[in-house]
Amino acid sequence: MWGRGSSRTLVIGTALAAFVVVCLLPPMYMLVLSVAPAAGRQSAFAALLLDTRQRELLANSALLGAGTAILATIVGVPLGLALARIPLRRKAVLRLALVAPVLLPPYVAGLAWIYLGGSRGLIAAVAGRDLLSDWTYSLPGAVIVLGLALYPLSMLATEVAMRRIDGRLEEAALLVAAPGRTLRRITLPLAAPSILAAALVVFVLAISELGVPGLLRVRVYTTEVFTAFAALYDFGRATLLALPLLLLSIAAAVVAGALGGERLLASRRGAGVPPLPFEAWRRPAGAAVSLVVAVALLIPLAVLGREALGGPSTRDVLAGSRDAIRNSLVLAATGATAITALAVWIGYARARSRPRVGRSMDVLLVVLFALPSTVVGVGLIGLWNRPGPLGAVYGTNVMILLAYLARLVPVAALALAASVRLIPASQEEAAAVSGAGWLRTMMHIVFPQIRHGLAAAWVVAFILAFGELGATILVAPAGEATLPIRIYTIIANTPSSHVAALALLQTAVILVPLAALGLTLSARENS
């Protein structure tokens, strides 16, 4: 197709160089630090020989990740299917309500479930006895809290994939098969790569989570890495202790790859109404959507609202957050735009690479995404806090953007690679044969077909960037930085009513721009 001198080489080469600087160098710096000759380094390597307790913790993390990924998939895939293929009323509003649970900080969602299901929680108060606390404080409890917080990622991925599937395939199948069989044999297998990619992302997020397991007294391996940083201040040991978590993520990626394979989807027809082969399921789908919205969103919000109103006035606590809100919105929006702009080229390179190279890139992207945020944060400090031009950047909010990029480009690239892989390479070959340049082909052939994937990647990057704390708090300049930093530094030693009010504030702040964006896009699509 296009030769080495084409614009493809320049653009992809530049993107890969930026990817190396932004995403690869920080962990490489930490890895070098951890293996550099230093006092006690031998003992750090010895720490990699996990003892029985650590192996138990790792098994717990694996169960937490797998359980959360399975639950998020079980809840998210039918909802994604419903949004893509069933004519529901007020779909834009429903989509926003279904996405909203991922906006609630997981730690606070965990608190809400404790207020509800603890031994002195609302349910115990109403029932007159403790019914749920054994379940609330358990591994299944943590799976439920995280699964209900993260299913929107699975839902969005499924909806985007469903919109890419050529409805004529389903319509043809429906001539000879019932909707259920069509779903099992045609629709779901075609959407499987995207569904499995989302499950992998949920798995990695779940095994990286520290707050919810800590709150629900579930022992997980992440605490080992955290302890090496927060209790022992040993960067080298902490980095090495993260390796088993990374191996766990690679194992999950291998499983997802084996299940999903390298299927290609026939492209969707270019015009006409999206196919709605499952219209008959409108009523049960509506009931399911209502149930999920009630359980995952309305109940936690109601419990938090009750808690917020039940204590001393929250006016003073909420006041003074204006700068942090503005900073967070601008930084998250800019960060999401930069993440998507870089990730789309990395994702394209992965999608169009040879299978072996592609699988290696998948592993690299998963590992980078699974890195503990403190490893990224300390690595960024080591690289950028230097005299000269780099030092001029350090100490500004640009460092926060770099932290967002380092943490989130890998996951956005994975998602966008899945979108690009749905487009047959033959379409680009045809464009090349017709004399089109590579950039022109990208603009007119590739981008239009992955626009939903680009939008979803931007939204997910915006949400994750907005809530990022672990790396941000290490590199943010002193002074008011982002809303999560403000909230998490305030909630120490404040009444639970203030914690609840601040959590609701964070959710509202991120929901409003997303709602405006979602409703605008939806209105444009409908028109």
Added chain:
Amino acid sequence: MPSRTTTAIGRLSLLGAASVVAVSGACRSPEPTRTAERTVTIYVSTDRVFSEPVLREYERRSGVRVSVAYDTEETKSTGLANRLLAEKNRPQADVFWSNEPVRTLVLKSRDVLASYRSPSAVGIPASLVDPDGYWTGFSARIRVIAYNTKLVTQDEAPRSVFDLADPKWKGQVAIADPRFGSTSFHVAALYVLLGDAKADELFRRLKANEVRFVNSNSTVRDLVVRGEVKVGLTDTDDVNVALENGDPVAMVLPDRDGLGVPVMPNMVSLVADAPHADEGRKLIDYLVSPDVERQLAESAAVQIPLHAGVPGPKNLPAIDSFKPMTLDYSGAASRVEDVTARLASMLGL
């Protein structure tokens, strides 16, 4: 005629350009825009709700702009001590204000701190000031046993950490994860004072008594307030938040008649090679002054002044009215690493 795609890309470009313009505002450097402006940067692990008013007051009085990086609770992020360590070769902070001794002593041992003997420290007991000048203690908190007054009477309440291993409290005690924060200091101090054998025995008995090890001291307080456990080991400031809120909770100063009450001073230190060292020293002078101790005693932090003659908080006794736990802070801090590993294994954390 432009296609939908090129139009969309054009709009995206505009959005990107707008974002760059917007972020250039948000990315303003925290450094002063006028060279004449005096500034000082402080990293603070003392809870923001307590430390922010003190620092804003200093800013108002001195005219110096104070840039602050606050910390989260110990188990919600890995904390500013890691940031100070990572920035050691090119420090950004001038002063570090810690709410417990361990972090400060780790930073001292890693050469992150500089020596400074503040004149304001005159009057603070010598045991609470580093003889080498690397830290100065002020305004102390106390480790306390909190109990739910609806479930436990004053007479029934435990009087010692050893009482928490009594079978009558089985499944009814909460303690924060002993690997982090003030609890890590407390358990390391117990190992120093009791010796390994006796301390191991205490923690084995606590485990057998089904003590709940939870993620933070504020969680301990919340569990006690909600009645999910009857008693918990936590800090004075955590309990005071509940008292101010009118919750059914009271506290006991543990081991008044035995090992002594665990006292944890705030510690403030000058950062080595601080970019604004002179302003840092002035801020330290202010923080260890009797005036700040009075502010922290009167606030919800209910911290106990170390200067003689400064009135203490309303709900707590004066520092000279009970027997404090006497120990070498450096000795306790040096035990944190092996005690952390020991307890993680013994308690199955």
